[in-house]
Amino acid sequence: MLSRRASILLAAGLAAGATLAGLAAASAALDYPVRPVRWIVSYPPGGATDITARLVGQAVSDRLGQQIVVENRAGAGNNIGTELAVNATPDGYTLFFVNPANTINATLYKKLSFDFVRDMQGVAGIIRVPNVMVVNPSVPAKTVQEFIDWVKANPGKVNLASSGNGTSIHLSGELFMAMTGAKMTHVPYRGSAPAVTDLLGGQVHVMFDNLPSAIEHIKAGRLRALAVTTAVRSDMLPDVPTVAETVPGYEASGIFGMGIQKAAPKEIVDKLNKAVNDSLDDPKLKSRLLELGGIPLKTSPAEFQKVIEDETAKWGKAVQFSGASVD
Numbered sequence: 001m002l003s004r005r006a007s008i009l010l011a012a013g014l015a016a017g018a019t020l021a022g023l024a025a026a027s028a029a030l031d032y033p034v035r036p037v038r039w040i041v042s043y044p045p046g047g048a049t050d051i052t053a054r055l056v057g058q059a060v061s062d063r064l065g066q067q068i069v070v071e072n073r074a075g076a077g078n079n080i081g082t083e084l085a086v087n088a089t090p091d092g093y094t095l096f097f098v099n100p101a102n103t104i105n106a107t108l109y110k111k112l113s114f115d116f117v118r119d120m121q122g123v124a125g126i127i128r129v130p131n132v133m134v135v136n137p138s139v140p141a142k143t144v145q146e147f148i149d150w151v152k153a154n155p156g157k158v159n160l161a162s163s164g165n166g167t168s169i170h171l172s173g174e175l176f177m178a179m180t181g182a183k184m185t186h187v188p189y190r191g192s193a194p195a196v197t198d199l200l201g202g203q204v205h206v207m208f209d210n211l212p213s214a215i216e217h218i219k220a221g222r223l224r225a226l227a228v229t230t231a232v233r234s235d236m237l238p239d240v241p242t243v244a245e246t247v248p249g250y251e252a253s254g255i256f257g258m259g260i261q262k263a264a265p266k267e268i269v270d271k272l273n274k275a276v277n278d279s280l281d282d283p284k285l286k287s288r289l290l291e292l293g294g295i296p297l298k299t300s301p302a303e304f305q306k307v308i309e310d311e312t313a314k315w316g317k318a319v320q321f322s323g324a325s326v327d
Helices: 004-031 048-064 076-086 100-108 144-153 168-180 192-201 211-219 266-280 283-291 301-322
Strands: 037-041 068-072 094-098 120-135 159-162 185-188 206-210 224-228 253-261
Touching (some): 004 266, 076 100, 120 266, 168 301, 192 206
Parallel strands (some): 037 068, 037 094, 159 206
Antiparallel strands (some): 094 253, 120 206, 120 224
């Protein structure tokens, strides 16, 4: 049995060890990053999501003094890259590009090996991308309310196009149906481009497309924009109302940001958050993001975590209403 003196010395030694370990961890966080940081993007190279990550990654690199290396890990509906990030060591050297699929897949997939809200935390918001409710010009409705009335007067005859089951484009329409009672027939396509082609041709009637991909058709008069899906009007289409002006509480958009493992040190999270927010204050980067259709989403870590949780709950309701499932 240890003597009282030995016990006191042992306790003091353990306390000193814990203090030193804490100081070492704090020092590591203070010096972070001391080597390149990888940023997992669960989309292929070249698309708008990848371009956004690379633009922001370079801006953050300039502020941290270490390279942010974008690593594309597409596949399995976004889940390959997400799982890789979730299981990475939580030391700040593996980041994740949070995107709408993460908040949708939580309900869409029944057998995921991770829980995004439980296993990851928000570091910083980057952009919010609106969808826009567009119709073929042959549709008689000129407003959202006229469209709702037209759908209800033509049960089973109005087709809703989307880029595929469970996408934000699909679920924006499902959310609209759930909140208005205007029931349409969902027609999923393999991507947005063929869906827009059929919308232009009049084979389908309406689509809640991503604003950047639809805006040229709108400006050319090939499609009619009834409303944008964000809570506020878009600077890209300032004269187009929001869906919420007719359907109170409606909001559907794609959120993008930076995430990290739940166990990552707070000091590192705060340092990354400042670097992202300082980057979003840069007029050149802000202008480029707006060109890509994104509204800058500047947040604290806690605020972005709340956005992730709220989006997961909202899309969960839309998925359940639609009955969509991948498993």
